[in-house]
Amino acid sequence: MNLVVNGEPYPHSGQGTVAELLEEFRAAPAMTALMINGEVVRRSHWDSVRLAEGDEVEMIVAAAGG
Amino acid sequence: MEDGLRLGDRVFRSRLLLGTGKFSSVETMLAAVRASGAELVTVALRRFNRERADDDIFGPLAAIDGITLMPNTSGAMNAREAVRAALLGREITGSPFVKLEIHPNPHHLMPDPIETYEAAVRLVKEGFFVLPYISADPVLARRLEDAGCAAVMPLGSAIGSGQGLATLSMLQVIIRDAGVPAIVDAGLRSPSEAAAVMEMGGDAVLVNSAIAAAENPELMAEAFAIAVQAGRQAHRAGLMPRSETAAATSPLTAFLAAEGS
Numbered sequence: 001m002n003l004v005v006n007g008e009p010y011p012h013s014g015q016g017t018v019a020e021l022l023e024e025f026r027a028a029p030a031m032t033a034l035m036i037n038g039e040v041v042r043r044s045h046w047d048s049v050r051l052a053e054g055d056e057v058e059m060i061v062a063a064a065g066g
Numbered sequence: 067m068e069d070g071l072r073l074g075d076r077v078f079r080s081r082l083l084l085g086t087g088k089f090s091s092v093e094t095m096l097a098a099v100r101a102s103g104a105e106l107v108t109v110a111l112r113r114f115n116r117e118r119a120d121d122d123i124f125g126p127l128a129a130i131d132g133i134t135l136m137p138n139t140s141g142a143m144n145a146r147e148a149v150r151a152a153l154l155g156r157e158i159t160g161s162p163f164v165k166l167e168i169h170p171n172p173h174h175l176m177p178d179p180i181e182t183y184e185a186a187v188r189l190v191k192e193g194f195f196v197l198p199y200i201s202a203d204p205v206l207a208r209r210l211e212d213a214g215c216a217a218v219m220p221l222g223s224a225i226g227s228g229q230g231l232a233t234l235s236m237l238q239v240i241i242r243d244a245g246v247p248a249i250v251d252a253g254l255r256s257p258s259e260a261a262a263v264m265e266m267g268g269d270a271v272l273v274n275s276a277i278a279a280a281e282n283p284e285l286m287a288e289a290f291a292i293a294v295q296a297g298r299q300a301h302r303a304g305l306m307p308r309s310e311t312a313a314a315t316s317p318l319t320a321f322l323a324a325e326g327s
Contacts, residue, residue: 006113006114007113025114025116026116027114028122031122031124031125031158032114032158033111033153033154033155033157033158034157035150035154038150040150040153040154040157042157043157058113059113059114060111060112060113060114060154060158061111061112061113061114061122061124061158062109062110062111062112062122062123062124062127062135062137062155062158062159063109063110063111063112063123064086064087064088064089064092064095064109064110064123065085065086065087065108065109065110065111065138065140066085066086066087066088066108066110066138066140066225066226066272066274066275
């Protein structure tokens with residue numbers, strides 16, 4: 001399915017689980033926060049999420065800042 | 067804990083809060099964090115980047131003993147975006163603290179008081195300990211305190227400007243009237259300014275650029291730590307009254323002028 005991840009088109013070949021997507025991006029789940037279609041999805045709800053065609057995903061991590 | 071800084075349900079020994087931006091390298095930043103003795107350290111958020119997957123600062127910061135991270139909402143243009151950023155920051159760090167900052171104008175980076183207030187109300191309801199970055203406005207400070215913020219963080223001068231305590235007289239009012247900790251955030255350049263804030267009763271300072279942009283950030287971090295401690299101790303000790311006239315500290319005896327034989 002075609003997703004938009006961090007503003008870029010991304011063809012995802014799996015079942016649309018959060019775990020798959022993070023694995024594809026090699027993003028560490030414990031250090032990543034997720035927003036799907038503008039909504040923050042808490043880690044405790046990741047297992048129940050199924051991404052769908054056209055979903056916009058933001059993968060956010062900590063950065064240096066004051 | 068004797069003379070601790072109470073924020074939310076936590077008590078901190080250190081009254082120096084540190085920002086992690088603008089350091090020349092992660093190693094330099096980590097050395098400064100250690101040297102500062104700061105227990106509350108801010109981080110920002112960014113999009114995950116596959117090419118920079120190892121460039122994560124959360125791991126190394128979280129590994130330093132005694133540090134609580136405080137994500138900021140930098141980049142948020144309004145209350146809605148700030149709430150979103152706060153929720154994302156909490157997901158990553160697990161920290162209940164948030165530095166609420168909404169400064170839509172990149173030229174002066176002055177905080178938007180209306181959006182900041184609105185976001186503060188919502189974040190308090192979400193269970194955050196909210197530390198809002200604000201102009202040195204005593205009225206807004208009181209409104210945010212009444213809204214349940216854990217502290218107020220008025221600016222000394224524009225972010226990263228190094229113009230010091232340009233807002234001094236209003237800071238004094240906020241410090242005098244605030245019922246929550248008043249933390250001076252932004253604009254400081256030198257440790258003496260941090261000491262001045264603490265001497266006049268400020269509860270803490272948040273410093274980033276003054277340390278990150280110093281020639282030797284690690285040494286400057288330590289200098290700020292000492293200054294904050296000295297200023298705090300001076301405040302607790304109570305400064306002597308000011309006098310318009312001199313008052314001799316040595317006996318003014320007349321014998322030196324005695325006529326010789």
